Amino acid sequence: MGSLELSESKCNGGQEVSLLDAQLELYWNTFAVIKSMALKSALDLGIADAVHRHGGAATLAEIAGEVALHPSKIPCLRRLMRALTVSGVFAAAVKPGDGGGGEPVYELTPSSRLLVGSSNLSGIMSMILHPTLVVPFLGWVLHDWGDDDCIKILKNCKKSIPPRDKGGKVIIMDIVVGAGPSDQKHREVQALFDMYIMLVNGIERDEQEWKKVFVEAGFSGYKIMPILGFRSMIEVYP
Structure with a gap:
């Protein structure tokens, strides 16, 4: 092996170690x-x-x-x-x-x-x-569940909050397909995330699909705010 090939091999090996260290750091922070x-x-x-x-x-x-x-x-x-x-x-x-x-x-x-x-x-x-x-670290979980389970979860949330005229609301941070910037990258990420979440039988919903869940869970209204990049903040009112 020539000196140039040896140098490139050491360089690539160093990059691989750095990537593994970076991966470890990410998991350490995540967990x-x-x-x-x-x-x-x-x-x-x-x-x-x-x-x-x-x-x-x-x-x-x-x-x-x-x-x-x-x-x-x-x-x-x-x-x-x-x-x-x-x-x-x-x-x-x-x-x-x-x-x-x-x-x-x-x-x-x-x-x-x-x-x-x-x-x-x-x-x-x-x-x-x-x-x-701590439970609000849980705002991005409804996309893991089908409609029936989401309705059950939201019904339980509704029992735990005050009425709308006293400030009661549920805050959800999740994708609303079609909401937010209309550029291709945002739309593509939303669509690809929907494909990815199918691994756990989840779904990324558009506004009408979210509305159906909210209505069946007994909520009177909602407000979608696409302020989280490709995700939105959704306020749901009892």
């Missing part, structure tokens, strides 16, 4: 929301308190017993604790056992120690992660 969900689960279950009651170190079975978790859910708890351990909320050590093996013992870290005691931060963390503040 940050899962870390918050895992922390919320730990707060709801009182896992830090459970470990604290065992002197700051507890096995999976001991934690499950403290939080009154059904034995069938212990495999899920194991996976939750793994996520919380790699993110630094808890630490894990190996408890010596017969035959040289042992089960993990989960310990408090400086972060999880702030979740126990008389002046802990559990209250404010729970408030920040409360569904009232």
